[in-house]
Amino acid sequence: MQPRIMRRVVAHLDLDAFFAAVEENLDPTLRGKPVIVGGGKRGVVATANYIARRYGVHSAMPLVTAHRLCPHGVFVAGNHRLYRDYSRRLMNILGEYSPLVEQVSLDEAYVDLTGTERLFGPVTHTARAIQQRVQEELALSISVGLAGNKLVAKVASDMEKPHGFTVVPHGTEAAFLASLPVERLPGVGPALLRKLRDRGVRTVGDLARVPERLLRLSFGEWGCTLAHAARGEDHRRVESREMVKSISRETTFPDDVGDPEVLESTLIALTEDVCRRLRRRHLEARTVTVKIRYADFVTHTCSRTLTQPRDVDEVFFQEVISLFRRGRTRRYRVRLLGVGVGNLTPRAWQDDLFDQRIPLLRELDLKLDAIREKYGREAVKRGLTAGRR
Known part of the structure; x- marks a missing residue:
């Protein structure tokens, strides 16, 4: 009897409008109002809740512009010590489900859930349980993407924000990505996007149809990475960063x-x-x-x-x-x-x-x-x- 090959399962979890959500926890009267976190007259927006985003406010926007777009918004200076405390509590929750937790930022992490079925049951149930615990214990909304690798899981977590839950079954990665705008791929910023559009690439599917050798000629080693990404391929492991002290x-x-x-x-x-x-x-x-x-x-x-x-x-x-x-x-x-x-x-x-x-x-x-x-x-x-x- 052939041993069953264990398929890798990676969850990407991303807190929704994190800084603003923490401020709403701190002051519940902010709920239902456009909340914009940022500081200083010449500063920029750190984050905005989803109500403020309806007015066109977004991260990295100058606060002067945010005031013009949403003059009735509630502007909060921010409290990084508090945000880091919430982040620590989130990572503690994730660590209860897997030793492989890769924290990417204060509000974002990958969790390798491969093989956890024996402890917690079906992986989708585990991911749902984590989402529910974050809501109940931290009073924060978190979006979850579940897939066979980090890249696809990250894209999936952004599909249905806020409080999204998207599962990409094994073997469907390329089909899942094909119709998405190419800028949905991590690493495709404004400069690269312009170059891709100049070559007629609008969607991830368009990118997947470009021969890898041409991408390599145009973009060097990064071209190979793009080719793999367009097919939904990513062999990077989830790596705990706890050991990095300096x-x-x-x-x-x-x-x-x-x-x-x-x-x-x-x-x-x-x-x-x-x-x-x-x-x-x-x-x-x-x-x-x-x-x-x-x-x-x-x-x-x-x-x-x-x-x-x-x-x-x-x-x-x-x-x-x-x-x-x-x-x-x-x-x-x-x-x-x-x-x-x-x-x-x-x-x-x-x-x-x-x-x-x-x-x-x-x-x-x-x-x-x-x-x-x-x-x-x-x-x-x-x-x-x-x-x-």
Whole structure:
């Protein structure tokens, strides 16, 4: 008798209008009103509840525009400490159903439910039970997508928001995606969307009909990823991120260095790499550390903790250079430099977004990440690092 092959089942869970929903829990008189979370005169919208969205308000919109579209809306500054507490409680619930919980952001996670039938019964019942528990214990609405892989589960969770529940049976992934606009695929942003439309690609089905070799010619390795995505294929595993406590990079010079410009440009390059790895893991860091090892092997480290967790290059550039200038107290040449970040937390996709500068800087960083992913790490360099050898 042949052993039964266990099919993988992945749930993607996404809290609906998370920040606004928490504010409504905090102040029930807000229910039934358009609630917009954001702060500062020059800030942007962190999130808006579904009533506010009817007026055209959406995340990352300047608050000035949101006020114009919805002048009668209730504008709330936001409380990230409270949001993180709710997020922690959500992840605790998910952890009761599987050891494989991959937290993507404060309000979003993948759960690998493969093989849980023996403990909890049919997987669809388990996913429904999780949705119900979140509603009862946190008083929050959550949308669920259930599929054979992460990509399709994520798309599915967005199909019937709010409080959606969408199941994509094994073998139907390509058919499920075919009629959807191509921008529904994760990773297809405005720039890539324009290029695809220029090639006549409007739906995921259109994309699936483009030969993979042509996509590779047009978009490099990302073209292969697009081809697989269009067919509903995704072999990435659900990975628990609990073990990641810090991220660091260091380099030892071939010859000891005394030139401050070379040392600082090296630190900038190391910081870029650390921040890129943060973004790849969808994490932010509050603490940054600089390590200096001198020619005589004496090693100094100095750290600073930020008021808010970040994953933006520019923020850490300033901190790293400041720490280095303060911490380099000896006249010896330098043998090794290192940059590390700690106090890691899942990134809030709505951002703190109360500082309009941060999402703009992140957008630039993500574009640079994409270029380097496609053409190599040396494809784009900042001015301070361009002269390094």
